Amino acid sequence: MVLELQKPRPIWQIMFSTHHTDVGLLYLIMSLGFLFLGGTLALAIRAELFLPGAQIITDSMTFNRIFTVHGTTLIFLFILPFASAVGNYYVPIMVRYKDMAYPKLNAIAFWMIPPSGALIWLGFADFTWYATPPYSVISAPGPAADMWIFGLKILGISSVLGAINFIVTILKCKHPDMSIGQVPLLAWSFLSSSLIILVAIPTFAAALLMLLTDRLGVSGFFNPAMGGDPIAYAHLFWFTFHPEVYVLVIPAIGMMYEIIPRFSRKPIYSYNSGIFAFVLLSIVGFSSWAHHMFATGMSFTEKTVFMIGTLAAVPASAMHVFNFIATMWNGRIKFSTPMMWSVGGIALFFGAGAGGVVNSAMPLDFSTHDTYWVVGHFHLFVMGTIAFGSIGFLYYMFPYVTGRMYNEAMGKVHFFLSFIGTILVFFTQHVLGLYGMPRRVFDYPPIPEWIAMNQIATIGAMIIGVSMAVFLYNIIYSSGKGELANTDDPFGLGGKYYFPFEAKNPSH
Amino acid sequence: MKGIVGLFLVLAVLVLVPAVESALAAGDEPGEYLDRRVVIWNLFFRMMTVMFTVGAVVSGTMIWLVWRFRESHPKAKPTAYEGTDW
Numbered sequence: 237m238v239l240e241l242q243k244p245r246p247i248w249q250i251m252f253s254t255h256h257t258d259v260g261l262l263y264l265i266m267s268l269g270f271l272f273l274g275g276t277l278a279l280a281i282r283a284e285l286f287l288p289g290a291q292i293i294t295d296s297m298t299f300n301r302i303f304t305v306h307g308t309t310l311i312f313l314f315i316l317p318f319a320s321a322v323g324n325y326y327v328p329i330m331v332r333y334k335d336m337a338y339p340k341l342n343a344i345a346f347w348m349i350p351p352s353g354a355l356i357w358l359g360f361a362d363f364t365w366y367a368t369p370p371y372s373v374i375s376a377p378g379p380a381a382d383m384w385i386f387g388l389k390i391l392g393i394s395s396v397l398g399a400i401n402f403i404v405t406i407l408k409c410k411h412p413d414m415s416i417g418q419v420p421l422l423a424w425s426f427l428s429s430s431l432i433i434l435v436a437i438p439t440f441a442a443a444l445l446m447l448l449t450d451r452l453g454v455s456g457f458f459n460p461a462m463g464g465d466p467i468a469y470a471h472l473f474w475f476t477f478h479p480e481v482y483v484l485v486i487p488a489i490g491m492m493y494e495i496i497p498r499f500s501r502k503p504i505y506s507y508n509s510g511i512f513a514f515v516l517l518s519i520v521g522f523s524s525w526a527h528h529m530f531a532t533g534m535s536f537t538e539k540t541v542f543m544i545g546t547l548a549a550v551p552a553s554a555m556h557v558f559n560f561i562a563t564m565w566n567g568r569i570k571f572s573t574p575m576m577w578s579v580g581g582i583a584l585f586f587g588a589g590a591g592g593v594v595n596s597a598m599p600l601d602f603s604t605h606d607t608y609w610v611v612g613h614f615h616l617f618v619m620g621t622i623a624f625g626s627i628g629f630l631y632y633m634f635p636y637v638t639g640r641m642y643n644e645a646m647g648k649v650h651f652f653l654s655f656i657g658t659i660l661v662f663f664t665q666h667v668l669g670l671y672g673m674p675r676r677v678f679d680y681p682p683i684p685e686w687i688a689m690n691q692i693a694t695i696g697a698m699i700i701g702v703s704m705a706v707f708l709y710n711i712i713y714s715s716g717k718g719e720l721a722n723t724d725d726p727f728g729l730g731g732k733y734y735f736p737f738e739a740k741n742p743s744h
Numbered sequence: 745m746k747g748i749v750g751l752f753l754v755l756a757v758l759v760l761v762p763a764v765e766s767a768l769a770a771g772d773e774p775g776e777y778l779d780r781r782v783v784i785w786n787l788f789f790r791m792m793t794v795m796f797t798v799g800a801v802v803s804g805t806m807i808w809l810v811w812r813f814r815e816s817h818p819k820a821k822p823t824a825y826e827g828t829d830w
Contacts, residue, residue: 500813501823547760551752561805568815568823579810586802590795597791599784730826 254339259346260324261637264630266346267317268711270353274309275704277302282661282697285690288682296678300362301380303676307365308384311484312391313353315618318626319487320346320398323426325633326494327402330423331410336401345401348394352387359383364676366473369458369466373450385448392441399430399437421510425490428514429483432521436483440476443469467532474525482521482549485585485617486514488625489556492578495632496560499575500567501729505559513555520548530601539598546596553589557582572727573647577628580655584620588613591666606676609669616662624654627707634711635721642718646710653703660696664689 250258281303284293293299324342328335336342361384363372372381406427410419419427447469449455456462458469497504504510523545530539560582569575591613595604604610627650634642668689673680680686814820 501826503825544760557802561802561809564809564813566823567813568820568826569810569813570815571810579806583803583806586799590799594788594791594795597787600788600791603784603788 252343254335254343256324256328256335256339256342259336259339259342260321262346263317263321263324264637266349266353267314267321268630270309270313270317272704272708273357274306274314275701277306277309279697279701281306282694284678285680286694287687287690288680290679293678297362299678300364300676301360304361304364304384305356308356308388309353310618311365312388313349313356315484315622315626316391316395317346317349318630319426319429319484322422322487322491322626322629322633323398323402325637327405327423327426328409330420331406332414333405333409333411337404337409338401341397342401345394345397348390348397352390352394355383355387355390359387367447367469369447369450369469370460370464372447373459373464373466374461376451378451382448382451385444385451389441389444392437392444395433396437399433402426402430403434417508417511421493421504421507421514422487422490424511424514425486425493428518429486432479432483432486432518435522436476436479439472443472443476446472467529470529470532471526474528475522478525478528479518479521481617482517484622486517488581488622488629490514491625491629491632492556492560492581495574495578495628496563498729499570499572499578499727500564501570502563502567505562505565509555510559513552513559516552516555517549520545520552523548524596527596527598527601530598531605543596543598547593550589550593553585557586570727570729572631573642573644573651574628574632574727576648576651577624577631580651581621581624581628584616584624584655584658587663588616588620591616604669606674607669608665608673608675611675612662612665612669615665616658620658620662624658627654630711634714635723635726638715638718639721639723640714640716640718641721641726642714643710646706650703650707650710653699653706657696657699657703660699661693662696664692664696668693 250261253259280292281299284291284299293302324336359380359382361367361376361380363376363381363384367376367381367384406419406423407416410416446455446457450457450459450464456464458464458466460466493504493510524542526534526538526542527546530542534542560578564579571579591609595601595609595613631642631647634640668686669675671683671685671689673686673689680690811817812819
């Protein structure tokens with residue numbers, strides 16, 4: 237890997253560079269910035285819900301704005317760009333090419349994100365990350381809503397450009413000696429998720445345009461007063477954003493595929509089943525979008541199809557989990573920070589998946605629809621699996637990026653606090669949903685069970701907040717003053733790092 | 745291997761059949777609300793039983809795995825791949 241910070245350069249050289257590690261570094265820094273911004277909003281939400289009544293936020297409109305921007309930020313401005321950072325660093329090296337296939341396009345895709353982040357944050361829209369119609373069409377205040385729509389539009393274009401770049405780099409630029417069946421699983425994860433993006437994003441791009449023209453009053457696609465149908469928007473949205481769940485989770489699983497064999501000091505148990513599971517997830521991801529809409533009056537046949545389509549994701553997910561377990565079996569596992577995050581992520585992935593299976597049964601979905609169960613389930617996936625996999629990988633790549641080691645003790649404190657906090661917040665929210673508390677509410681009646689569970693969740697969130705403060709200090713301090721890393725073997729594992737192929741990037 | 749396939753088939757049947765059954769049983773007649781609640785919660789508890797059983801097995805395996813194959817375990821020994829090019 238290139239050691240970016242060991243060779244100080246003027247900042248503009250990195251900013252205007254098209255080299256894949258420079259663009260990767262920009263993605264990395266920006267996504268971490270948005271992680272802390274979005275996380276701060278999460279703390280505000282949890283502080284507000286600590287007790288019934290207004291606590292720190294004065295009105296429900298402000299609360300709606302906060303959770304809208306929280307969700308939009310962490311999904312589109314943290315998780316996706318972080319995955320792009322990892323892909324930029326690793327994919328060209330893993331396929332043994334000098335750079336991404338289209339370096340300028342790569343830089344353009346990155347530079348589209350800061351303006352869209354600015355649009356989302358300066359607008360601070362209030363209609364949820366789903367842009368709920370007909371509210372978003374009829375009465376969501378502008379220009380916030382319009383800025384959100386434009387921000388998402390730009391982010392969509394950026395995602396498509398990035399996806400094309402990854403696909404071409406992996407399929408067309410890999411070393412001639414390397415067959416596609418030899419490309420490491422992390423690169424395979426980017427290939428799978430990029431293909432999903434190419435198929436899924438255009439639908440939402442169309443929906444956003446329709447939403448915008450509806451807001452301008454020149455069309456009425458989703459406006460019931462003009463004969464439109466908000467349910468049509470739900471279909472368009474979820475056709476994109478259920479597969480998007482896999483766009484988010486597949487790279488995180490790919491990162492675990494990089495870490496777990498390394499720290500178990502064994503090759504991955506089954507490389508082919510990993511590929512098969514990635515491809516299967518990419519396909520079945522498109523057969524389950526309407527499970528988000530069981531409560532919208534779909535026919536029984538439709539619901540059955542989508543219920544079974546949802547359950548079809550279980551075998552693929554289970555294959556990954558069993559692959560990880562089999563890899564660790566008989567290994568000599570070193571529990572450095574990246575490994576702890578990965579193993580913790582697998583455990584929480586399993587919990588999140590189990591909740592999803594239960595919830596995919598349509599009669600149960602009616603009971604839990606729009607309750608805190610859904611919030612707990614979704615967040616257990618994005619925080620417990622995707623963020624855990626991503627943060628673990630950040631620790632893994634830290635010595636390669638900075639040339640210095642992070643503080644191991646602080647990394648472990650960060651993990652344990654985050655793990656405990658995540659369980660406290662999101663498992664509790666599942667139960668809270670079963671007790672009937674609706675999601676996206678600013679206030680709630682003083683039911684003792686609701687108050688107790690909200691307080692547990694808020695305490696959990698504060699624990700995560702403390703862990704993130706430790707994390708921030710650790711990465712800032714260690715990148716400047718940390719111990720110099722032995723970049724041949726920073727974790728003291730022995731053996732080669734780029735299984736199954738060495739890093740032989742001619743540019744490095 | 746056959747045992748594992750059999751186990752998953754049983755689990756799949758335990759999840760899918762009651763789900764489809766109860767969805768069919770829900771019907772469209774008014775006045776069936778209470779019955780639906782019973783069916784739904786019955787399904788919920790059955791599925792949770794399956795989930796907790798599988799969850800306990802997988803989580804238990806992982807906890808044991810983490811404890812047994814850590815490098816500081818007295819019985820830990822180098823893997824066949826250490827010091828090689830894999």
